[in-house]
Amino acid sequence: MGIAVIPLDPADQTAVDEAYRIGAAVEAADLPDFPPYCRRRFEGMVRHPMPGIAAHWALARLDGEPAGWLRLFLPQLDNTENASAELRVHPEYRRRGVGRALHEHGLRVLREAGRKRVVASVADNLPGAPERESPGPAFAAAVGAHPALADVRSRLDVTARDQRRLDALLADARAAAAGYRIVRWRQHTPEEYVADVAYLEGRMVTDAPTGDLQWEQEQIDADRIRGTERALDARGVRHYSVGAVHEASGRLVAWSMLSLAANTTWHAWQQSTIVDPEHRGHRLGRLAKIENLEHVLAYEPGLRAIDTYNAADNAHMIAINEQLGFRPVDGSTDWQLTL
Ligand code: ACO
Secondary structure (H helix, E strand, O other), X not given: OOEEEEEOOXXXXXXXXXXXXXXXXXXXXXXXXXXXXXXHHHHHHHHOOOOOEEEEEEEEEEXXXXXXXXXXXXXXXXXXXXXXXXXXXXXXXXXXXHHHHHHHHHHHHHHHOOOOEEEEEEEEOOOOOOOOOOHHHHHHHHOOOXXXXXXXXXXXXXXXXXXXXXXXXXXXXXXXXXXXEEEEEEOOOOXXXXXXXXXXXXXXXXXXXXXXXXXXOOOOOHHHHHHHHHHHHHHOOEEEEEEEEEOOOOEEEEEEEEEEOOOOOOEEEEEEEEEOHHHOOOOHHHHHHHHHHHHHHHHOXXXXXEEEEEEOOOHHHHHHHHHHOOEEEEEEEEEEEEO
C-alpha cells in the first residue's frame, strides 16, 4: 500500500484521535521532560485556529497505519508570503519516507497559496550537552532548509527556588520602578488594557532577536487579542498575567504571561514578556516576571517547573531568567526554507 497523505478533516474524530496519538508518541520519545501531551489543546489547535491564521493539516498513513502528520499555519493579516510548519512522524515509522512525503504535500499546498518561505522549530541538543537522538535537524537539512534562529529552552525548578534571593530581586525591581503600578489578571485581559496588550504583542516578534528569520511585525489589535483568548479557552489553557501600568499616562507598558495546559498542574510555559521600548531600564521585565511567579503560585500550588524559550542571543532576557533561577536544558532552532 505504501505511503498515502490526505488532508485531515477537523470534523473527522477518528483521524483527529490518530493524529493526537502520533503527537503524544513523538513528544514522549523526543522530549521526555515535557508535560504530558494535552488532548484538549491538540483538538483545540485542530478545530479553533488562532485568529488571522489559516490552518492546513494532513495525515500520513504507511501501509494503512497512521504514521505522521503535518500542520501548516498560513498567516492572513500579515506575513502573507510566509508560513510555519510542524511535522511529526511516529517513532516506529521513521526513516521510511513518511516525513519526506508529508513535506512534499506541504510544499504543494504552500506553493498553491503563493507562500515564499516556511519556518519550523526543531528541537536539538545544547552545544556540549550529552548527545541525544535528534533527527529533526538532519531532516530539515535534508529538505534544503537553513538554520535561521537558535533558541535555548531554560527551566526553573520551582521547588528549588531561592525565595530570599527572589524577594531581594523583587524589592530592588520595585525600587527602580517608581511611577509604575502592578496589575494582575487571569484568563481574559481587562478591557482597559486590551489595546495596550495588542500593541505590546504586535511588537513581540520583531523586538526580540530574530536572527536570519524573515518574519514581519504582526498586525495585532484588540479584536485579535480577544480571538486569541477564545482560542486559548477552547484549548482549556489556564493563563496568568502581570502588567505594569505607567501611572502618569495610565497605559499598560509591560506584560508577562504564564500558561498551563488543561491536563497538568505541575508545569507551566513562560509566554511573552515584553516592555514598551520607551519604558525600558526600570526593571519592569524582572518585576513582571517575579510578580507573576507569585501570582501563579497563589492559584497553582502544585507547580514544579516552568519552561521558557529565548533566542540564544537575547542576553537581556536570559540574564533576567538566570537571576530567577532558570537553567538551560536544550536547544531549538528555527529552520527556514525558501520555496
Ligand atoms: N538521522 C539522519 N538523517 C535523518 C534522520 C536521522 N535520524 N531522520 C531523517 N533524516 C533525513 C535523511 O536524509 C532522510 O533521507 P534518507 O532516509 O533517504 O537518508 C530524510 O531526512 C527523509 O527522511 P524520512 O524517512 O522522510 O523522515 P521521517 O519519516 O523519519 O521523519 C522527522 C523525520 C519528521 C524529523 C521525524 O524524525 C520526527 O517526527 N521527529 C520529531 C519531530 C521533529 O523534529 N520535527 C521537525 C522536522 S522539520 C519540520 O518540522 C519541517
